[in-house]
Amino acid sequence: MSGLLVGAKRIVVKVGSSLVTDEGRGVDARAIGDWCRQLAELRRAGVESVVVSSGAIAEGMKRLGWSARPRELHALQAAAAVGQMGLAQMYETHLRAQGLASAQVLLTHADLSHRERYLNARSTLTTLLAHGVLPVINENDTVVNDEIKFGDNDTLGALVTNLLDADALVILTDQQGLYSANPRTDPGATLVRQAAADDPSLPNMAGGAGSSIGRGGMLTKVLAAQRAARSGAHTVIAYGREPDVLLRLHRGEAIGSALRATSAKWAARKQWMADHLQLAGRVTVDDGARRALCEQGKSLLPVGVREVQGDFHRGDVIAVVDASGHEWARGLSNYASAEARLMAGRTSVDIEGLLGYVAEAELIHRDNMVLSGVSP
Numbered sequence: 001m002s003g004l005l006v007g008a009k010r011i012v013v014k015v016g017s018s019l020v021t022d023e024g025r026g027v028d029a030r031a032i033g034d035w036c037r038q039l040a041e042l043r044r045a046g047v048e049s050v051v052v053s054s055g056a057i058a059e060g061m062k063r064l065g066w067s068a069r070p071r072e073l074h075a076l077q078a079a080a081a082v083g084q085m086g087l088a089q090m091y092e093t094h095l096r097a098q099g100l101a102s103a104q105v106l107l108t109h110a111d112l113s114h115r116e117r118y119l120n121a122r123s124t125l126t127t128l129l130a131h132g133v134l135p136v137i138n139e140n141d142t143v144v145n146d147e148i149k150f151g152d153n154d155t156l157g158a159l160v161t162n163l164l165d166a167d168a169l170v171i172l173t174d175q176q177g178l179y180s181a182n183p184r185t186d187p188g189a190t191l192v193r194q195a196a197a198d199d200p201s202l203p204n205m206a207g208g209a210g211s212s213i214g215r216g217g218m219l220t221k222v223l224a225a226q227r228a229a230r231s232g233a234h235t236v237i238a239y240g241r242e243p244d245v246l247l248r249l250h251r252g253e254a255i256g257s258a259l260r261a262t263s264a265k266w267a268a269r270k271q272w273m274a275d276h277l278q279l280a281g282r283v284t285v286d287d288g289a290r291r292a293l294c295e296q297g298k299s300l301l302p303v304g305v306r307e308v309q310g311d312f313h314r315g316d317v318i319a320v321v322d323a324s325g326h327e328w329a330r331g332l333s334n335y336a337s338a339e340a341r342l343m344a345g346r347t348s349v350d351i352e353g354l355l356g357y358v359a360e361a362e363l364i365h366r367d368n369m370v371l372s373g374v375s376p
């Protein structure tokens with residue numbers, strides 16, 4: 001079961017606070033430089049990466065001269081705002097030295113549960129990747145409050161993995177991986193080398209954070225692996241200071257804990273569309289569009305749409321039907337129903353003239369669509 005990263009084309013790498021800040025001593029230039037070198041090498045090998053990096057609060061506390069983590073939420077938020085400057089600067093410097101452009105992206109939970117913002121985040125991140133830019137993501141600590149807080153970046157890493165349909169989530173931490181019990185308190189604990197991500201015994205092994213620096217501990221990592229598996233992505237939890245950890249994982253070496261997703265990517269996505277989203281409308285397409293979707297694996301363009309029914313917003317799930325009302329596919333609409341009606345039957349070049357802007361050339365992008373009864 002090792003080798004979960006072999007052949008991966010897109011990965012999300014999450015690095016924890018204690019690693020990034022050398023246990024609170026300050027942003028660790030060497031560690032970040034080392035990951036950036038590996039990420040650049042992976043990029044040259046055709047692997048797109050996104051980094052989810054913690055460490056803003058720990059770095060901010062250091063810069064503000066605070067020795068104890070404050071309990072007050074606004075003080076934590078202030079520390080994050082201060083520390084994020086150093087964090088972003090460090091990634092930018094090292095990625096640039098490797099010839100890679102980087103981008104800072106700060107997200108909240110609400111950004112990813114709101115359909116329209118979900119699509120916006122997805123489009124922006126995929127555009128960055130398409131331009132060869134490496135996004136460095138953190139929670140937007142300044143604007144979150146108790147209800148909408150991720151609470152930990154492991155969850156954020158999993159949500160980003162789902163958002164981008166990544167092949168794998170790599171969680172780099174200060175332990176070799178998931179142990180049968182917290183190794184800080186149980187000297188007999190053994191490393192779990194491989195397991196199914198949805199194995200129900202895993203959460204019982206995992207405890208909270210072992211240091212005052214980290215937040216979520218191992219439980220949030222195991223839950224993140226479960227969540228990543230919902231979009232068919234594998235998770236590896238490994239020690240972030242292991243030499244060449246990312247490159248060796250990509251070569252197939254067994255390092256840390258390999259937590260395998262048990263359902264294939266397309267099946268997971270289909271399940272998600274089928275289970276979690278209600279249909280807000282439908283579009284009737286012509287035969288050319290049906291063939292493009294079903295036989296050529298293409299996106300749905302407005303030119304193939306004959307009729308638009310229902311009242312839907314950008315990001316809602318709509319059905320794609322033929323003239324007899326038979327559903328061929330369903331997916332997330334890039335446009336609201338009023339815009340879709342204007343665009344129906346028109347070529348992509350007309351869209352800007354009609355709407356005054358172009359969000360996307362497709363009404364439903366291939367990546368956000370599942371075909372009824374067909375695996376890709």
Ligand SMILES: Nc1ncnc2c1ncn2[C@@H]1O[C@H](COP(=O)(O)OP(=O)(O)O)[C@@H](O)[C@H]1O
Pocket residue numbers: 015016017018019054172173174175177178179180181182183184205206207208209210211213214215216217218219
């Ligand atoms: N079963 C377990 N296996 C490994 N580590 C565990 C386990 N249970 C709890 N932990 C604790 O989780 C810590 C890692 O989580 P955390 O401190 O939040 O790290 P990070 O900053 O990388 O997210 C470990 O240092 C360890 O003390």
Ligand SMILES: N[C@@H](CCC(=O)OP(=O)(O)O)C(=O)O
Pocket residue numbers: 015016017018053054055056057058080138139141151152153154213214215216217
């Ligand atoms: N946004 C926070 C993330 C805190 C967090 O989740 O920490 P960790 O458990 O070390 O991944 C920060 O940058 O400090």
